[in-house]
Structure formats: structure tokens, C-alpha cells
């Protein structure tokens with residue numbers, strides 16, 4: 001059984017990894033649409049609003065920490081594709097350990113850029129795609145934020161697997177650059193501008209398709225979307241793709257350790 005798992009993971013191709021990234025676009029676009037149903041709802045993020053007994057921080061932080069604790073107990077973070085936003089003091093998994101195939105170099109475990117993703121999401125992205133205002137749906141707002149964060153984080157950290165597959169395919173090119181710890185050459189090796197362009201176009205199209213008002217008859221609101229397609233492709237251009245590449249490089253730099 002173990003040999004089979006090994007054979008399977010050795011056969012992971014760049015095409016398969018990219019198919020997963022494409023599939024994850026759906027999740028990201030939908031999660032943004034769901035968050036955009038609510039206005040900004042600033043008290044969600046205001047530590048002085050929450051005043052939860054025994055907890056200092058915002059309602060959002062409370063929600064994320066508590067949710068991550070439950071999910072850690074249920075085994076979520078045993079999965080190498082999942083990365084917590086608050087990794088310190090997480091309770092251990094209480095469920096039987098599932099033996100995920102060991103595809104990645106062990107150094108992958110030390111890479112978690114969720115702090116950066118968190119800051120990007122709350123400081124840059126969120127204010128750009130929700131309306132200002134307050135409808136007092138703070139608990140739902142926090143839940144929607146976490147779904148966006150988890151979907152974006154999973155996609156960006158998928159860069160570890162992307163990098164592993166590229167390394168295996170072109171070991172001879174990657175090894176010297178890794179030994180020299182040469183970020184510039186690594187960036188050139190792993191960049192496919194045509195793929196990036198296609199990703200940006202596709203996510204804009206998905207935002208148009210998933211975010212249109214569906215009406216019977218032909219009186220639909222043409223050109224009105226639940227989340228602005230330009231913002232979705234901007235998110236990918238400015239953050240998702242660059243941070244995926246950052247994860248790829250962080251991983252490759254450690255790949256021969």
C-alpha cells in the first residue's frame with residue numbers, strides 16, 4: 001500500500017497541480033462573493049467592541065482562534081495543504097492520524113506565510129471589495145472572512161507542491177541555483193508569464209460568470225457583478241500569484257537541506 005502511495009505521488013505532474021489551482025479559483029471567487037454580501041462591518045475587527053470574557057482581541061480574532069482550535073482537534077492541520085493563521089498554542093489532533101503521502105521535502109513544514117496573507121487581506125483586499133457600512137452581522141462577517149482567508153492561504157501554500165514538481169522535472173536546472181541560494185535565477189526558472197496571464201483572465205471571467213444576477217427572461221442586469229471582476233484579477237496579479245511564487249522560492253531554497 002505504501003509503495004502504491006509512493007508511485008502515485010511520484011507521478012504528480014505540473015498539469016495536475018495546475019488543475020488543482022484552477023479548481024481552487026472557484027472556491028476563492030465564491031468566498032469573495034459571499035463576503036461581499038456584507039458591508040465592511042468595522043466592529044468585527046475592533047478589540048474594544050468584542051469585550052469577550054477571558055479574551056483580549058477582536059471578535060474576528062476570537063472566531064478564528066476558536067475555529068482553528070476545533071479544526072486542529074479534528075485533524076485539519078495534519079494535512080500538509082492546510083496552514084493555521086495562529087499556529088501557536090493550537091491543541092493537538094484528537095483523531096487517528098491519517099498518513100498523508102510524503103510528497104514534499106520536510107522543510108516544507110517550516111513555511112507558513114499566513115501573517116502576510118492576513119495583513120494583505122485586511123489592509124488591502126477587504127476594503128477594496130466590500131461596501132463601507134455596518135449591518136451588525138458581525139458573526140457571519142467573521143465566518144466569511146475566515147473562509148476567504150483559508151481559501152487564499154491554501155492556494156498560496158500550494159506553491160510548495162508546484163515547486164516540488166518543477167524541481168523534479170528540471171532538477172539539473174534548479175540544483176545549481178538552489179546551491180547558490182540565487183533567488184533571481186529561481187524566479188526566472190519558475191515563472192511562466194503566459195500561464196500567469198491566463199490565470200488573471202480566467203479569474204476575471206469566473207467573477208463575471210459566478211457573480212452575475214441570474215434572471216429568467218432577458219432583463220438581466222448586464223455588467224453588474226457581485227464582486228468586481230477587475231478586483232479579483234487584481235488580487236491575483238498583486239497578491240495571490242506573487243505570494244505563490246514567494247512560497248515556491250522559500251521552498252526551493254530549502255529543497256536540498
Ligand SMILES: O=C(O)C(=O)C[C@]1(C(=O)O)C=C[C@@H](O)C=C1
Pocket residue numbers: 018021162190191192193195196199240241242244245248
Ligand atoms: O503554474 C505555475 O507554474 C505556477 O507556478 C503558479 C503560478 C500562479 O501563481 O498562478 C505562479 C508562477 C508562474 O509564473 C505561473 C503561475
